[in-house]
Amino acid sequence: MSITLAADGAATDPDVRDRILGVIDRWAPELVGLSHSLHKEPEVGLEEYRSRDKISALLRSAGFEVAHPAGSPATALVARCGSGELVIALCAEYDALPGIGHACGHNVNGAAAVGGAVGLASMADRLGLTVKLIGTPAEESTGGKIDLLRAGAFDGVAAAMMVHANGSDEVGGSSYALALWDVRYTGKGAHAAAAPWCGVNAADAVTLAYQAVGLLRQQLPVGQIVSFIIHEAGQAPNIIPAGARASVELRASSMAGLEKLQEAVRRCLQAGALATGAELAVSQRGGEFAELRQDPGLTGAYVQAMATLGRIPFDAAGAPRASTDMGNVSQHLPSIQPMIGYDVGGAVHHTPQFTEHGITPSADLAVLDGARGLALAGAIIAADPAQRKRLLDQAGARKLVTKPHERPQK
Structure with missing residues (x-):
């Protein structure tokens, strides 16, 4: 300028x-x-x-x-x-x-x-x-x-x-264009020792999504940033976690870039749900x-x-x-x-x-x-x-x- x-x-x-x-x-x-x-x-x-x-x-x-x-x-x-x-x-x-x-x-x-x-x-x-x-x-x-x-x-x-x-x-x-997502996985609780096969592990879902985003970062264009934190992924080790919550912040140098980044990150979140059978819900906090x-x-x-x-x-x-x-x-x-x-x-x-x-x-x-x-x-x-x-x-x-x-x- x-x-x-x-x-x-x-x-x-x-x-x-x-x-x-x-x-x-x-x-x-x-x-x-x-x-x-x-x-x-x-x-x-x-x-x-x-x-x-x-x-x-x-x-x-x-x-x-x-x-x-x-x-x-x-x-x-x-x-x-x-x-x-x-x-x-x-x-x-x-x-x-x-x-x-x-x-x-x-x-x-x-x-x-x-x-x-x-x-x-x-x-x-x-x-x-x-x-x-x-x-x-x-x-x-x-x-x-x-x-x-x-x-x-x-x-x-x-x-x-x-x-x-x-x-x-x-x-x-x-400044970066930005979007902030609240992410929730819903699984099914079960006894972690007696019948873990009866559960659907929401903690696994959010962990897989976190790892997928980490791998995605290597191939992101310059000027795109993803920040990911996990708020909750179970309450006790002897219970298969029935729920998990996270927040994802996405930044790009333009609104057009932000839209493409959101598509890529959403696929990572969906991968966690697909692999575990948990249900995924994503909501945007505030405006872009x-x-x-x-x-x-x-x-x-x-x-x-x-x-x-x-x-x-x-x-x-x-x-x-x-x-x-x-x-x-x-x-x-x-x-x-x-x-x-x-x-x-x-x-x-x-x-x-x-x-x-x-x-x-x-x-x-x-x-x-x-x-x-x-x-x-x-x-x-x-x-x-x-x-x-x-x-x-x-x-x-x-x-x-x-x-x-x-x-x-x-």
Whole structure:
């Protein structure tokens, strides 16, 4: 991806820039306090009631109208300020991981998005904007943004932005398409010594499937990953296991690749059932995550904005890493999810060590600089005639006829 800098326009006018930065500076204690509070009381996906309420309260005090979008998860929210024709959405994540809290830095993500919305809203009338803050739960599990897309929360939005916590500043990266399956084998219990031949061993079925997937990995194309864990495979050694449960996570560099990978893995699961006589049931947990597409125009505006803050993000275009439901948003409308960096002591995402660095002074600065970068990028785009027209034209032509990446489950 080539990075194109947005044209220099009213967004770099000292009045606009200073107003945005001044508003964010005034709200800095509340934004940092929000990040710390989210971190202190982590909530997993679809249980983020306290987190939702904290964000809602801050936005109301900043003059936003806050509502729950119909048809979306109970812990989602949509806040709105301004009445301009160009609608820019900032996505706030706030779910944590089970047992290890905010090990993906969503307290930083969420607080930065809130700050960006508050800062950009201060110039909404001058820039002809409507600013939406969309609270997106369950990114780590079922994919709240997919539900919000289906519920229409992104209808009319011309561009969507967020930042993600990281050990360095990056732009342009992609992500893996992802699907998560819950797998169950049902067999027949029997005495393991007196009459094992009367049983149908579900543990054998899940073991064979696990081994088949392991063998499949040798021949998977680059960019395809399968993760497999077994939750249960019997309760006592003297009973032939009548049931077994597992979870399988599938990733590919594109939705097309993900579909082919699912076909191959399903054959492995069916092999376990065929060999043992157990019954197989596969259900998908949440929606399929699409690969992330970063919009060059929005990326250029963000790079320009961060340069004014003394941050020069690394261009991470190339191989995907991790997965995000922001990918589904990006498939539907121009979007960005740059990485906002802070000192994580060499820790990687989804570890307790990453959690520990989420409320340091460096992380607090990332909250504020992330907010500043998002707000200034939105202002740059709004003030650039060519970019503004592009986004408005695309928004006008876009119709949500079929829901993005929603396919019947097989």
